[in-house]
Every structure is written in structure tokens, then in C-alpha cells.
Amino acid sequence: MTEEIDQKLLEYRNSIDNIDAALIHILSERFKVTQKVGRYKKENNLPPADKARETVQINRLRQLAEDAHLDPDFSEKFINFIIEEVIRNHEKIRGN
């Protein structure tokens, strides 16, 4: 029975591992773009954070999450987690 459990769990975990590899690669692309944004903001003396933009992003993602049957509250926590990292990176680029 233990072996059977392991086989089933292993199957699920293989899917999770594949999905995680996809997430890492997509996140890497996302940070490439936000690094460009960071440099662009520095060159044009724009502030690292943009609250109006963040509000639009959060509302859009909550809607997308709902359509995809993902908890909208989790999607909001997720985008805030990413944005915090982006702003830390923008501040580094800016030399703060």
C-alpha cells in the first residue's frame, strides 16, 4: 500500500515539478522586462513605485484569477509579493 501511495504522489509531484520549472522561466522573463522598466525609470527620473499602475494590475489579476478558478485573494497576495521584489530591484538600480 505504501508503494502505491508513493506512486500516486510521485505522479502528482512530477506535474508540480514541471509546472514549477515553467513558473521559474516565466518569472525570469518577467524580471527581464521589469529590469528594463527600472533602467528606463532611472534614466527618466521616474519613481520606482507607481500606485495607480499597481491598483490596475491587482484588479486585473483578481478578475483573471476568478475566471481561471484561482482564489482572487491569493492572486492579490501573489502580485504584491512580485511587485515588492520589483520595487526592491528598482531601488537597487537607482542606487538607493
Place this chain on the structure above:
Amino acid sequence: MTEEIDQKLLEYRNSIDNIDAALIHILSERFKVTQKVGRYKKENNLPPADKARETVQINRLRQLAEDAHLDPDFSEKFINFIIEEVIRNHEKIRGN
């Protein structure tokens, strides 16, 4: 000049928005699998968290991140953020 700045930022933001939509949809798939894991663990009386598995996941993602030129420390924070949510969901399924 302001209009030019906006055009460039808009371009970057369109890419970010597309990437975020991809992330939300992939995350939704990931939680579908972990929900199955949660139900399976409940049925087989397995604990919600599995520290050995988490260590393997973290080390694997750090390596993947490095290969993809993403900050490995960020990838570790990211997977911990996701795992925390998964364990919360497993505990809910378990009725804790």
C-alpha cells in the same frame, strides 16, 4: 517627451500584463494538482507538510533559477510563498 515616455512604458507594461496572465493560469493549474495531493493525503492520513520534499523542491528550483538567470534567493522565497499557501489549503481540506 512625456508622451514618448508613456509609449515606452506602455510597451513594457503590455509585456508584463501578458506574462502575468500566463502566471495566473499556470498557478491555477498548479493548485489543481496540489488540491488532488491534499485530498490524497487526507484519504491516506499523510501530514500536510513534507519537509524532505520541500528541501528537494527548493534546491531544484534554485538550480533552475540560476540556469535561467533569475536570482536563486528570490526563487527560494517564491517557492516558500507558494508552499505556505498549499499547506494552508491542505489544512483546510483536512478540516484543521
